[in-house]
Structure formats: structure tokens, C-alpha cells
Amino acid sequence: SQQGEEDPQALSIQEGENATMNCSYKTSINNLQWYRQNSGRGLVHLILIRSNEREKHSGRLRVTLDTSKKSSSLLITASRAADTASYFCATPPMDSSYKLIFGSGTRLLVRP
């Protein structure tokens, strides 16, 4: 059962540019999380935004959440080649706050 869907599926930008990825989900949520995965590795948690929050920052990351549109966006500012990775949004179903359902991800390529 797919809850979150990322858009675009792939994104290629030049180093120094900003990268924006979007996530749409289907049902009501308590929180939404973003993860990063480098090729062939495990996922790393980036940021968690709760349903009563509209925006959250962490370093060069900015996440927004619009519960009325059931969507979230992840902005990476001043991108670096090391940001090249796949980015996933994940949401817990309402009946389980700790189980997560992951989207299919956005593959980001940052060209040096």
C-alpha cells in the first residue's frame, strides 16, 4: 500500500543550485518524515515534521507540510555533489505511529 509519492522521480541540477522535491500522501497523518539513501546503502533520517507544523528547518534543509493538500516538500539549498542520493518521504498510518510507509523516492543528481 503506497501512501507517499514523490515528484519528480529524478532531478538533475548543478552544484550550488537549490533542489525541491515533493511528496503527496493519501490519508490523514500524525507526522511525515524525509530520509536519504546513498546508492547501495541504508536510509538516513533527515527530518520529521508533525501534522501541526507547517515548516521546519535543519541546516540546508527546509521542509514544508500542507495537510489541506496532503503534500510536503523538501528543499535543499546550495546543493553539493555529496547531496547526490535518493530521497524518500515516509508517513505512518493513523493506526500505527511507529510503522512507516515509504514512497518510491526522488533520485537527485548534483553535477559538480
Next chain:
Amino acid sequence: DGGITQSPKYLFRKEGQNVTLSCEQNLNHDAMYWYRQDPGQGLRLIYYSQIVNDFQKGDIAEGYSVSREKKESFPLTVTSAQKNPTAFYLCASSMVGGAYEQYFGPGTRLTVT
């Protein structure tokens, strides 16, 4: 040095053989999870456990089995009943009772021929 480990990193098996993937964590987390990832895809939940000696099926449990005899360990067995077992398997752990992030191991790439 806290973390979650998976072994081995690469695993090769012949069709028809069962294989067990290891997952160990020393984060003192109650919940543990197994996911499957196919090329270019997201993660799909196989099994999860929120307490020792208890586990639940995820979305794609058929052909897999797990055990949770210790808090630190959550091994996954890929049985011969799994029709398409070649994939990247990821183990994760988290606290329970709230909105907590999951911590992932480095993954095991299983190839069955």
C-alpha cells in the same frame, strides 16, 4: 558505538534454499523492521516487531519468516516459497509509543540464481 548492523553485505544462494539474514541493534530500541527494496523502488515492509516474542506481517510477508527472541536481534529467513527473492533487504529499528524516526542498517543484497 551505537548502531544497527546487518550481515552479510552480499549473499548468494541457489534457488530452493532457505537463507537467513542477520540484523542486530544496540540502540535499546523496542521496535524492529524488515524492508525489501527492488531497483529504483521504494521500501516495502515485510515484517515488524514492537516487542520481544511478538511480530506482525507487513505488506509482503509471504515467503518470509522472522523471530524475535532477543530485543537486540531480528533475523529474517527468506524461504524457498518466496517467488522472487533477489532484492536489497534493509533492517531498521526505532522507539515505540510516539513519532520516532527509524534507524537503518547498511542492508544485505541477496542474489538467488
